[in-house]
Amino acid sequence: MGRLPRLKELVLKSIFVILSLLVGLLHGGIAAAAAAPQAVRDQVVARYGAQAPLAIRQTGTTTSFSRGEGALVRLFKGPDRFRNEISYSSGQEVRTLVGPLAWQQNKPANPALRSAIVLQAARVALPWNVLARWSEANNLGTETDDSGATLQVIELALEPLLTLVIHVDLASGHIVRSRGVMQVGSRSMEFATHYSDFRSQDGRGYAAREQQFAAGQHAGYSVIEHIEFLDALPDSAFAPWLQVQAPASTNARLLLTKVDHVLSSRIPETR
Numbered sequence: 233m234g235r236l237p238r239l240k241e242l243v244l245k246s247i248f249v250i251l252s253l254l255v256g257l258l259h260g261g262i263a264a265a266a267a268a269p270q271a272v273r274d275q276v277v278a279r280y281g282a283q284a285p286l287a288i289r290q291t292g293t294t295t296s297f298s299r300g301e302g303a304l305v306r307l308f309k310g311p312d313r314f315r316n317e318i319s320y321s322s323g324q325e326v327r328t329l330v331g332p333l334a335w336q337q338n339k340p341a342n343p344a345l346r347s348a349i350v351l352q353a354a355r356v357a358l359p360w361n362v363l364a365r366w367s368e369a370n371n372l373g374t375e376t377d378d379s380g381a382t383l384q385v386i387e388l389a390l391e392p393l394l395t396l397v398i399h400v401d402l403a404s405g406h407i408v409r410s411r412g413v414m415q416v417g418s419r420s421m422e423f424a425t426h427y428s429d430f431r432s433q434d435g436r437g438y439a440a441r442e443q444q445f446a447a448g449q450h451a452g453y454s455v456i457e458h459i460e461f462l463d464a465l466p467d468s469a470f471a472p473w474l475q476v477q478a479p480a481s482t483n484a485r486l487l488l489t490k491v492d493h494v495l496s497s498r499i500p501e502t503r
Contacts, residue, residue, distance in 0.1 A: 268369035272384045275405035276359050281436040284360035285461035286310060292457040294318050297450070299325075304454060306356055309465045314353035328472040329353050335472035344416050347394045348423065351412035354396050355425055359407055362388050362398060372397070383408065406430050406437070422447060434461050 290306040302320035307313075314329040327349045328335045334346035341349060354361055362369060365388060372385035383399040390396050393416075399409040412423045423446050427439035442454040 268366055268371045268386050269384065272386065272400055272402070273363065273366050275402070276363065276400060276407070279405035279437050280359050282363070283436075284310065284357075284364065285436065287462040287465040288356055289460040289462060289465070290356065290456050290458070292455045294452060294454045296320075296452040298452075304456075307465055307469055308353060308356045309467070309470070310357065312353070313465070313467060313470045314349065314356065315470045316349070316352055326472070327352065328470055330467070330470050330472075338473040344414070344421075347391065347414045348412075350390060350394060351396070351414070351423060354390055354412070355410055358398065358410060362386065362396070374402070375399070377408070381408075404430075406439075433459050436461055 286309070288306070288308040290304070292304045293301055294304045295301045296318075299320050299322060302318040302325075305315070305317045307315040312329060312331045314327075316325075316327045318325045324337075326335075326337055327341075329346075329349045334341040334349045336345055336349075368388060370387040372387050375383050375385060377383055377399075382402045384402055385397060385399055387395060387397045390412075393414065395413045397411040397413065398407050399411075400406070401408050406427070408427055410425050410427075414421045414423070423444070425445070426443040427441070428443075429440040430437060431440050432438075438456065438459055440456045442456070444451045444453060
């Protein structure tokens with residue numbers, strides 16, 4: 233009679249050991265799968281350049297299916313200064329980010345709108361913002377797009393409720409798609425951009441055409457006619473209360489941001 237309880241005890245211990253080993257192997261496999269591949273990082277660096285620009289200025293046009301065509305100016309200064317200005321015939325749309333603060337026109341943005349502006353800033357600084365935090369990025373595996381290309385999917389948390397996902401074409405090293413997933417209460421919202429017409433400027437790669445999607449619906453597209461990778465931009469260029477005067481024509485090459493001479497005490501300069 234004493235052997236039966238002892239046998240049960242040994243069987244239970246054996247099962248426990250086996251389960252522990254299986255759990256350990258499973259966790260190890262998950263951890264290995266979650267690491268963003270170094271080889272993909274090397275591909276992206278080779279295509280776009282390893283050295284992140286200190287500042288970026290983009291000019292071009294945006295076509296919104298709800299508002300029409302407008303002249304586009306985007307300014308970015310790392311790590312967290314951003315201005316997006318579109319001059320439509322019906323008026324201007326200006327979004328600004330300065331660190332933890334964001335504005336639409338000159339009004340403070342609510343949390344959801346601020347996250348959308350943070351996402352816009354992150355897309356302008358692709359891929360260098362992801363490359364700088366590659367060790368934090370997650371590998372979501374590969375997928376095949378409609379053309380048959382194999383895409384590596386990499387995920388990076390920008391903020392607690394905001395995630396950036398990039399899709400890298402393994403044949404070319406180009407980022408062909410980005411998705412911003414924003415958590416708003418119990419709901420999630422997704423904003424996607426598809427990239428094409430890849431070019432090079434000053435040894436760095438960029439996409440000259442962007443297709444924008446919101447919640448799966450095609451919202452419009454942008455054409456980057458000119459890009460500058462700059463050594464500096466003054467923080468005054470990101471003042472939300474300033475308006476860039478656009479000419480009557482929407483020719484983005486004529487649209488200049490002339491705010492360098494304005495320096496407000498409300499935004500401290502950073503070097």
